[in-house]
Amino acid sequence: MAVVNRSAPPCGVIPVVAYPDVDAAVTxxxxxxxxxxxxRIASHRVQMWHGKACVIVGEQGPDKQWGTKSSTMLRVEDVDAVCARAREHGASVTHEPQTHMYGERQATLEDFAGHRWTLTQTVEDVDPAAWGGEAVEL
Incomplete structure (x- = not known):
């Protein structure tokens, strides 16, 4: 039986994004x-939810653990709506919403601190072989 720790996010993959101001980033x-x-962990770290997915916001700086920025993919129900909402809050859209041959509708944005976020929405179940991919472990 696996050990469950209520203090740790239960997600298998947990991106950590560094910001100069954690509270501003969370807001x-x-x-x-x-x-x-x-x-929340003091003022330097916050675990956040998006549906069942997790992300950690950490304090950025030369003496902090997360001194670099990152890129994160965020699964959403409506790429167009979330993209518009983020744009209203100052995000710059680097790739407008587009539906790709692999069955995902995606948009890429940059937030106020320069982090890249790719919003992704599944619109069709496509066999990876149909677009040149190779299914290894699905």
């Missing part, structure tokens, strides 16, 4: 993408 992520706070 922006809530407003722009609809993320919810799961757990």
């Amino acid at each position: 922006w992520l809530q407003a722009a993408f609809g993320l919810r706070v799961r757990l």
